[in-house]
Amino acid sequence: MRLKLRIWRQAGPTAPGRLEDYAADDISPDMSFLEMLDVVNEGLVRQGKDAIAFDSDCREGICGMCSLVVNGVPHGPDRGTTVCQLHMRRYKDGDTITIEPWRARAFPVVKDLIVDRSAFDRIIAAGGYVSVNAGGAPDGNAIPISKAIYEQAMDSAACIGCGACVAACKNASAHLFMGAKISQLARLPQGQVERASRVAAMVHQADAEGFGSCSNEGECEAVCPKEIPISNIARITRELVKAVWRGGE
Amino acid sequence: MLTCAFERRNSKLRGTVSSPRLRLLGSSVATKLLIGITGLALVLYLIVHVVGNLLIFLGPDFFNRYAYTLEGNPLLPIVEIGLLLVFLIHILRTIRNFVLNQRARPVRYVEKRRAGWPSRKSFPSSTMIVSGLWLVAFLLVHVKAFRYGAEYPWPAGGRDLYRLELETFRSPLVVAFYAISMVVIGAHLWHGIASGFQSLGADTPAWRRFILPAGKIVAVAIAGAFIVIAIWAHLQGAA
Ligand code: FES
Numbered sequence: 001m002r003l004k005l006r007i008w009r010q011a012g013p014t015a016p017g018r019l020e021d022y023a024a025d026d027i028s029p030d031m032s033f034l035e036m037l038d039v040v041n042e043g044l045v046r047q048g049k050d051a052i053a054f055d056s057d058c059r060e061g062i063c064g065m066c067s068l069v070v071n072g073v074p075h076g077p078d079r080g081t082t083v084c085q086l087h088m089r090r091y092k093d094g095d096t097i098t099i100e101p102w103r104a105r106a107f108p109v110v111k112d113l114i115v116d117r118s119a120f121d122r123i124i125a126a127g128g129y130v131s132v133n134a135g136g137a138p139d140g141n142a143i144p145i146s147k148a149i150y151e152q153a154m155d156s157a158a159c160i161g162c163g164a165c166v167a168a169c170k171n172a173s174a175h176l177f178m179g180a181k182i183s184q185l186a187r188l189p190q191g192q193v194e195r196a197s198r199v200a201a202m203v204h205q206a207d208a209e210g211f212g213s214c215s216n217e218g219e220c221e222a223v224c225p226k227e228i229p230i231s232n233i234a235r236i237t238r239e240l241v242k243a244v245w246r247g248g249e
Numbered sequence: 250m251l252t253c254a255f256e257r258r259n260s261k262l263r264g265t266v267s268s269p270r271l272r273l274l275g276s277s278v279a280t281k282l283l284i285g286i287t288g289l290a291l292v293l294y295l296i297v298h299v300v301g302n303l304l305i306f307l308g309p310d311f312f313n314r315y316a317y318t319l320e321g322n323p324l325l326p327i328v329e330i331g332l333l334l335v336f337l338i339h340i341l342r343t344i345r346n347f348v349l350n351q352r353a354r355p356v357r358y359v360e361k362r363r364a365g366w367p368s369r370k371s372f373p374s375s376t377m378i379v380s381g382l383w384l385v386a387f388l389l390v391h392v393k394a395f396r397y398g399a400e401y402p403w404p405a406g407g408r409d410l411y412r413l414e415l416e417t418f419r420s421p422l423v424v425a426f427y428a429i430s431m432v433v434i435g436a437h438l439w440h441g442i443a444s445g446f447q448s449l450g451a452d453t454p455a456w457r458r459f460i461l462p463a464g465k466i467v468a469v470a471i472a473g474a475f476i477v478i479a480i481w482a483h484l485q486g487a488a
Contacts, residue, residue, distance in 0.1 A: 008359075018358075021357055034435055052325035069358065069361075069364060071360060072358060072360040072361045072362030073362050073364050074364075079365075098359065100358055100359060100360070103354055103356050103357065103358055104353060104354055105352060105353050105354060105355050106353070106435045132255035135272045145293060147328055168364055170314075170354075170370075170375065171350035171353055171354075172350075172351070172354040173277070173350075175277075175278070197294070199273075200273055201274075203273060203276045203277070203278050204272070204273075204276065206277070207276055207277050210353055211277075211353055212277070212351070212352075212353030212354070212403065213277035213278075213280055213281055213346050213350055214277070214278075214281055214448075214449040215350075215369040215374070215377070215444070216369070216440075216442075216443070216444040216448060217368060217369055217375070218368045218369045218370065218375050219363070219364050219366060219368045219370055221367055221368065222364035222365060222366065222368035223364045227286040229367075229452075230447070230452065231453065231454075231457075233447075233452075234447055234451065234452035235447065235450065235452075236278050236450075237281065237282055237449065237450035238450040240273055240276070240278050240279065240282070241282070241450065243273065244271065244273050244274065
């Protein structure tokens with residue numbers, strides 16, 4: 001199949017960017033979206049031109065590296081799917097596809113379609129972990145956790161940190177990302193000790209990074225490749241009220 | 250040297266006066282919470298307001314007596330000041346929040362589309378700031394027209410608000426302005442009611458199934474009732 005691509009090209013963080021047109025010929029419907037871009041890039045390199053820079057790693061939907069806004073929707077049209085798992089059979093011969101990077105003040109463009117998502121790492125480093133001194137390793141069955149609770153914790157833990165939630169949100173808010181980690185650890189006994197200080201540190205860090213607030217539209221949930229619901233965001237509020245109420249520190 | 254001492258004092262102040270947890274009250278999450286609480290308080294007020302206004306269908310005697318009883322209540326000034334505060338917090342905090350949110354995406358998408366279900370994004374949800382600002386303007390006109398409107402005396406005591414209402418809505422322009430403003434209120438609440446509860450932290454699957462449609466029904470009911478009253482008053486006044 002043949003496609004018309006409009007791709008965001010930007011030489012560097014401060015350089016101005018713009019959409020450029022490319023033709024993608026000889027594309028097989030069985031290719032993944034990123035393989036299609038590989039083919040385009042091979043053509044560019046053969047012509048001695050600069051290849052289109054984009055992020056990817058596992059290409060099987062688990063690492064969260066791929067990050068493309070396809071025709072205005074982060075990760076493209078399929079629900080619960082990363083863009084590396086999007087396939088060209090989703091498109092028709094002759095289609096025009098627009099590809100842009102995640103756009104947020106906290107995710108500056110590095111080059112073309114690659115953005116710097118280390119703001120997410122700093123939010124996790126601020127409090128998204130358990131670091132209590134628990135002595136020697138306890139027996140695996142010594143801390144019983146009910147199935148309902150660990151299923152909920154695992155659903156939140158499914159976040160791969162891709163940042164599609166930020167990309168989709170009209171406020172470029174990181175609340176779903178933050179809420180997933182806060183919810184996961186708040187559900188488990190291991191997370192209790194640092195429960196209040198965690199929410200404080202993560203919320204402050206997200207605000208300091210320049211992410212926006214949440215308007216409860218739920219675009220984030222709709223584009224999340226792991227389909228993490230915004231009930232995780234509602235939990236931030238509950239955790240925050242508890243943290244302020246208990247005070248201390 | 251001076252600035253150094255100043256900075257030291259400043260950082261000391263910050264360190265002792267506010268713990269990180271208390272500083273949370275200024276965070277994006279607390280902003281949401283505050284906008285949600287004040288918004289829902291205003292919805293509650295609107296419900297009382299619309300039910301009170303529906304009493305106009307019971308005739309001038311009943312309606313004016315109701316208004317007179319309300320105005321005679323010694324708590325009224327306190328309620329009014331409280332209401333003004335709630336309005337101010339809701340409006341000012343939202344505007345600040347809107348500005349910060351705009352800054353969070355300095356470069357816009359060339360092409361952006363809605364993600365579709367289960368997103369709740371709608372035309373009303375994406376124009377909350379516009380509908381909100383419209384309502385601020387509407388409120389100024391509205392409060393001037395009724396709270397500070399003509400003082401027709403009513404023989405049994407108080408003001409003849411029945412007459413004031415009929416006279417105000419005699420002009421089709423006023424009716425149109427009110428009807429449009431009520432559609433705007435309906436749009437604001439279409440997203441606002443469910444969003445307010447979400448901001449409070451209420452979200453379970455069962456609650457979601459209830460509040461999403463319920464919020465919309467209440468929004469349409471409030472807007473619809475006010476529009477019906479305005480049109481009825483127009484027809485009544487014209488007769
Ligand atoms: S490349 Fe790993 S999730 Fe897409």
